[in-house]
Amino acid sequence: MMGVAEWFSGGIVRGSLDACPERKVDWLELFFDLFFVVIISQLAHGFADNPTWGGFREFVFLFASTWWVWIAGTYFNERFKFPGTANTIFTFLQMLPVAGMAIFVHHGMGDNFVPFEVCFLTSRVLLTLMWLRGGLNNQHVAPLTNRIVLWFIPALTLYLIAIFISPPARYIIWVAGLLADALTPVFAHTGIKIALPKFGSGWLAERYGLFVLIVMGETLVGVVRGASEAHTVGFTTFIAAILGLAMSFGVFRIYFDFIGRRNPRKPLWWMLTWSNLHFVLVMSVVVTGVGLLRVVQLQDYWLADDHIRALLAGSAAVTLIVIALLETTMQPGEGPALHPVRSPLFKVVAGMIAAAICAWGTGITPLPLLVLLLALNYVHLLYHPGWENAEAKE
Known part of the structure; x- marks a missing residue:
């Protein structure tokens, strides 16, 4: 039986100094x-x-x-x-x-x-x-x-x-x-020299990845809630819901193909940068879910809506650019073989296009907007396997 001293102890430090548990x-x-x-x-x-x-x-x-x-x-x-x-x-x-x-x-x-x-x-x-x-x-x-x-x-x-x-x-x-x-x-x-045990091998990537995955469920909730609360559920509602689910799936694939399986670099500054970028990423994913909820609820999908454009295009821009920045914080040698410059730059360009749509695409109606943003997401999924195949050939 556990003694009183054990109940009120401060616990023990996880891990060892020599290896990543x-x-x-x-x-x-x-x-x-x-x-x-x-x-x-x-x-x-x-x-x-x-x-x-x-x-x-x-x-x-x-x-x-x-x-x-x-x-x-x-x-x-x-x-x-x-x-x-x-x-x-x-x-x-x-x-x-x-x-x-x-x-x-x-x-x-x-x-x-x-x-x-x-x-x-x-x-x-x-x-x-x-x-x-x-x-x-x-x-x-x-x-x-x-x-x-x-x-x-x-x-x-x-x-x-x-x-x-x-x-x-x-x-x-x-x-x-x-x-x-x-x-x-x-x-x-700062200014203190204490040898702390290393974090568990793969723990950071898994812990954050699972949380991101759970939060991505909010994008699915947005689509389902939007469809269930729509005034009339017609053919265009189903099309919007399918496009919304495809957008959610695209964000999921981009994150877990490029980021989710890789750990951040070891120095503290890299780890803090990696963590803070995840804060922005998770927030943008939630905003994507809000945008999908509102777009599926619409009665007229061919009427431009500034709020929906700002939510969806703005969150897509932030998501793509943050994932690009996260790639630069990754531990070298982990995950798929990706070019250290071209891969993040590709996402930054796509994010800037989404940002331009957010700022100046006032005449774009919701369904074409979803199609454009899907293209900006899925182009990375076509690009990614090509690099993996190149690695395999080498």
Whole structure:
């Protein structure tokens, strides 16, 4: 039976200094991710109901808060593991405030700001205490964990102050807290020499890939919800739904063919860049789902709609350009043989074309818009096998 000391210990550091341990994402981590899926679904539906610049700002603000809770918990769980049932208990404790965030995320910058941010702050305080406990139980990493805790405190203070301040100042203070949190890994690791165990081999790619896959489900939800809520379901509705599903599938293939199987470069700056690019990518995928929902709901597919063009073409541009940038952060020698310049450049050009459509394609109606964006996506799937075949011939 587990003793009291083991229950309240800070866990042990995962891995070794000499090798990258093989560790797969476990079922508990995947269950934890489902709470974030609920939040993201709520955010997508809220943005779909208010596809304006104000709605977009609210979406980005709440999404950034949600992303930071997920990524902070993810990295902690990779650094430390708890014995036996303690792992389940502490993960469940992390789930409780996240569940609260899911409840209050609707109107999270309005009437529900205070309860949403209290849940967010509770999650951050809990994780900060867990970092402190991790250092107490593992003295060889205590200098680093203590610095992480110290750098978390200014952000936590800003979050607490924001709760008692009236808008719009509260939002500015909250964003300052998010920036302070995001910079914590940089400042905490600067000027300190501690040999930390390596992350599990393939763990980062798998962990982020699974989360991206779960979020991509929102694009499918957008198509299905749009078709089910359409005023009349006719032939053009089915065509729009098929094109929407094809677009979702194209984004899925591009990510997992070019990015999903590869790890980032080892230095900290590359890893942070890789992680932050995923933040933008996941957000753009959610916006794609919002655009697909609205386009399938339309009654007249031959009437230009500026909101739909901005959502679909804008998110396609961001997705393609971010995937191109992600390619430059990949560990050399992993995945398919792709040209280090031509492959990302090809995606940047396609992304710029999508951006031009977003900015100046005012006369393009929804169905032709979907066809154009599909072409910009699927051209990479034709390009990609050619490089793999070239590698095989060599």
